[in-house]
Amino acid sequence: MKETLLHTAQVKALVDKVAGFGNAEGDPRLKKIIARVVTDIMRTIEEFDVSPTEFWAAASYLEKVGQSHEMGLLIPGLGIEHFLDLRMDQKEREAGLTGGTPRTIEGPLYIEGAPLSKGEARLDQDPETGEVLFMEGQVKDAAGNPVPGAIVDVWHANTAGWYSHFDPSQTPFNLRRRIEADADGKYKFRSMLPAGYGVPPDGPTNALLSAIGRHGKRPAHIHFFVSAPGYRKLTTQINIDGDEYLHDDFAFATRDELIPTITHHTDTAEINARGLNEPFATITFDFTMHKEAADLPKAVVKRAHAA
Ligand code: MBD
Ligand code: FE
Numbered sequence: 188m189k190e191t192l193l194h195t196a197q198v199k200a201l202v203d204k205v206a207g208f209g210n211a212e213g214d215p216r217l218k219k220i221i222a223r224v225v226t227d228i229m230r231t232i233e234e235f236d237v238s239p240t241e242f243w244a245a246a247s248y249l250e251k252v253g254q255s256h257e258m259g260l261l262i263p264g265l266g267i268e269h270f271l272d273l274r275m276d277q278k279e280r281e282a283g284l285t286g287g288t289p290r291t292i293e294g295p296l297y298i299e300g301a302p303l304s305k306g307e308a309r310l311d312q313d314p315e316t317g318e319v320l321f322m323e324g325q326v327k328d329a330a331g332n333p334v335p336g337a338i339v340d341v342w343h344a345n346t347a348g349w350y351s352h353f354d355p356s357q358t359p360f361n362l363r364r365r366i367e368a369d370a371d372g373k374y375k376f377r378s379m380l381p382a383g384y385g386v387p388p389d390g391p392t393n394a395l396l397s398a399i400g401r402h403g404k405r406p407a408h409i410h411f412f413v414s415a416p417g418y419r420k421l422t423t424q425i426n427i428d429g430d431e432y433l434h435d436d437f438a439f440a441t442r443d444e445l446i447p448t449i450t451h452h453t454d455t456a457e458i459n460a461r462g463l464n465e466p467f468a469t470i471t472f473d474f475t476m477h478k479e480a481a482d483l484p485k486a487v488v489k490r491a492h493a494a
Contacts, residue, residue: 193226193233202226251391256493259295260392263438264403268292278484279477287329287475290486291440293422294410296350297342297492301363308364310341310378313357317346317382318451319467323375326368326413326474333372334476337415340365341376343408348382352493380468383407383432396437403437406430411474418476419486425472447472 192198206222207213232242252261262268272290279285302308326337342363344350351357362381366374386392386403393403407427414420426433426446434441452458453466461467479486 191233193229198229202229248391248395255387255390257386257390257392260386260390260403261395263292263294263440264386264392264396264401266439268294269439275484275486282480282483284477284483287477288413288421288423288473289442289444290422291424291442291445292438293412293488293490294424294438294440296353297410297412298352298360298363299492299494301340301342301360301365303338303365303367305367306369306373307375308366308377310343310362310364310376311345312361313345315346315379318380319461319463319465320378320380320470321375321461321467322378322409322470322472323373324472324474326372326374326415326476328418329475329477333368333370334415334418335368335370335372337368337372337374337413337418337474337476338365339368339374339474340412340414342410343378344381344384346379346382348384348407350384380427381407381409383430386437401437402435404432405436405438406432406441408440413474413476415476417479419479419483421474421476421486422488423474425470 202222202225203209205225206218208218208222231237237245252258269292272292275290326334326339328334342350345354345357345362349357351359351361351363362378364376366376368374384405386396388403396403407430408424409427410424412420412422424440424445426441428446428449433446447470450469451466452469458464458466
């Protein structure tokens with residue numbers, strides 16, 4: 188085996204200084220994390236004999252990811268956001284918490300402050316051609332009791348796969364609403380069935396995915412934050428069954444319990460009864476929340492949002 192630089196006293200001393208181990212200031216945990224990350228980068232350089240030219244290409248790549256505001260795409264694309272979910276699941280399991288609606292990644296396209304209404308909402312404001320969707324359900328606790336007044340914060344893409352705010356052609360907050368569940372924990376909304384999402388084809392995330400033979404597509408999905416005082420915030424999504432990418436999501440967010448039955452209604456009487464003149468879809472989906480407890484890891488994730 189070739190001699191490794193990484194294990195020499197010289198490089199160990201270098202990493203110690205890099206991480207600030209020699210001084211009494213700063214955050215001790217951060218120092219250890221920096222030392223680990225820097226060592227892991229050095230290890231990768233050594234193991235794969237990464238040339239300086241290759242290394243600077245990687246550095247300029249990351250700079251481009253930031254400049255293009257694609258950190259929020261690269262991280263789920265690399266499976267890290269799903270890994271954070273798996274860790275939270277594991278910690279909950281270890282604390283004895285099981286069952287309930289599974290969490291799945293938030294993704295990068297949430298906007299705070301969507302219009303709030305009681306019991307029900309219509310999400311689509313902009314005229315679109317596609318299939319009307321009626322979705323409803325109940326927010327419950329682990330014992331099956333309703334959680335009255337729970338806030339269902341819902342957001343999804345339009346029939347072309349674009350999200351309002353990030354797509355300036357849409358009315359602000361189109362397809363984004365907060366619905367306060369009624370006294371029975373029930374919510375319902377009318378919207379348009381979303382299309383799947385694809386990362387920008389000319390962006391750095393897609394460049395990396397293409398270079399490793401992957402795509403940047405997500406199956407059609409609808410995002411939710413469900414929250415209520417005394418309960419653990421639930422971050423989740425449902426998938427639209429039948430999508431070709433249902434089990435091939437570049438962001439690894441699909442979970443079996445999050446694929447509700449979707450019913451497509453073609454009966455004329457039913458169509459007329461809804462005041463429509465085209466076939467429409469319905470989904471029923473209940474959310475089961477867990478009570479908050481002091482010994483559990485925080486379910487609320489603070490992260491920067493576009494605004
Ligand atoms: C999305 O709509 C999304 O939900 C994720 C996770 C990544 C990119 C676009
Ligand atoms: Fe999304």
